[in-house]
Amino acid sequence: xxxxxHVPVMLQRCLDLLAPALERPGAIVVDCTLGLGGHSxxxxxxxxxxxxxxxxxxxxxxxxxxxxxxxxxxxxxLVHAVYDELPEVLGRxxxxxxxxxxxxxxxxxxxxxxxxRGFAYAQDAPLDxxxxxxxxxxxxEVLNTYxxxxxVRILRAYGEEKQAKRIVAAVVRxxxxxxxxxxxRLVELIRDALPQAAKRxxxxxxxxxxxxxxxxxxxxxxxxxxxVPAAVKALDVGGRIAVLSYHSLEDRLVKQVFAAGAxxxxxxxxxxxxxxxxxxxxxxxxxxxxxxEEEVADNRRAAPARLRAAxxxxxxxx
Numbered sequence: 254x255x256x257x258x259h260v261p262v263m264l265q266r267c268l269d270l271l272a273p274a275l276e277r278p279g280a281i282v283v284d285c286t287l288g289l290g291g292h293s294x295x296x297x298x299x300x301x302x303x304x305x306x307x308x309x310x311x312x313x314x315x316x317x318x319x320x321x322x323x324x325x326x327x328x329x330x331l332v333h334a335v336y337d338e339l340p341e342v343l344g345r346x347x348x349x350x351x352x353x354x355x356x357x358x359x360x361x362x363x364x365x366x367x368x369x370r371g372f373a374y375a376q377d378a379p380l381d382x383x384x385x386x387x388x389x390x391x392x393x394e395v396l397n398t399y400x401x402x403x404x405v406r407i408l409r410a411y412g413e414e415k416q417a418k419r420i421v422a423a424v425v426r427x428x429x430x431x432x433x434x435x436x437x438r439l440v441e442l443i444r445d446a447l448p449q450a451a452k453r454x455x456x457x458x459x460x461x462x463x464x465x466x467x468x469x470x471x472x473x474x475x476x477x478x479x480x481v482p483a484a485v486k487a488l489d490v491g492g493r494i495a496v497l498s499y500h501s502l503e504d505r506l507v508k509q510v511f512a513a514g515a516x517x518x519x520x521x522x523x524x525x526x527x528x529x530x531x532x533x534x535x536x537x538x539x540x541x542x543x544x545x546e547e548e549v550a551d552n553r554r555a556a557p558a559r560l561r562a563a564x565x566x567x568x569x570x571x
Contacts, residue, residue: 261291280352285336290318337479377437412465488565537562
C-alpha cells in the first residue's frame with residue numbers, strides 16, 4: 254500500500270476548479286489543511302507563478318510537509334494554525350486578499366495511520382484523538398467526564414449514531430468501574446452494546462462513535478463554521494474556493510455558506526436589485542461532486558468525499 258495511502262483525494266478536479274484563479278502571476282493560494290502536503294505540492298507544481306500559504310494544527314504534519322515542499326523554497330509559507338485562524342494568519346503576513354482557497358476536511362491520512370494517536374478503531378491505542386497534541390482535552394477525558402446527556406448528544410449529532418443511548422449507558426456503567434484509556438476497550442464495549450442487526454451494517458460498528466469523539470475533541474464543526482465564511486471573505490473578486498468534505502454534517506455546513514453567498518439578499522419585489530444585495534458568489538459545482546468509481550477503487554479514502562466549489566463575483570459592500 255505504502256504511498257497510495259497518501260494520494261490526495263479528487264486532486265485533479267480540485268486543481269481544475271481553482272485553475273482560472275491561480276494561473277495569474279503573483280496569485281496566492283491558501284491550503285487550509287496541509288496534512289502531508291499532497292495538495293500543496295500539486296498546487297505549486299501546476300501553477301508555477303503562484304505562492305502558497307499552508308496551515309495545519311499538527312506540528313508533525315508541518316515538519317513532514319516542510320521537507321516535501323522544501324524544493325519550492327520561498328514560494329511556500331507553512332504556518333502552525335487551526336484553519337479558522339485564517340484572517341489572523343493573512344493579517345500577519347500582510348496579505349489582504351487571496352486568489353484561491355482549498356480545504357480537504359479528511360483527517361490527514363498520517364493521523365489515521367499513526368497508531369499512537371488513538372484515531373483508528375482498527376488497533377489498540379491511547380484514546381487521544383487531538384490533532385494538536387499540545388492543547389485541549391483528549392477523547393478519554395470526554396468519555397470519562399462528560400455527563401451522559403451530553404455524550405448522547407455528541408454521538409447523535411456528530412456520529413449520526415442511532416444507538417447512542419445504548420452505547421452511552423454502557424460507557425457510563427464501565428467508566429465508573431474503571432476510566433477509559435485505550436481504544437480497544439471502547440470498540441469492544443460498542444460491539445457488546447449494539448443489537449445484532451446494527452452490527453451487520455456499514456463497516457466497523459465503532460466508526461460513528463470514533464468520528465463523533467474526534468469532531469468533539471478537535472472542535473471541528475465549530476471551527477469549520479467560522480473558517481468557511483472567513484475564507485470566502487478573504488477571496489479576491491474572481492478568486493475561487495474548493496472544499497472537500499467527508500460526512501454529511503461538514504457538507505451541509507459548506508453548502509449553507511455557499512448557498513447564502515450565491516443568493517440575493519434583496520427584499521422581494523424590488524424592480525432593480527441594488528449592488529449591496531447582489532450575490533457575492535457563483536457556484537462552480539452542481540450540488541456536491543463525487544469521486545469517480547476508478548478513484549474510489551484506487552483509494553478507498555476517497556469514497557465518502559464530496560466536493561463543492563464557488564467563485565467570488567463581487568466585493569462585500571458594507
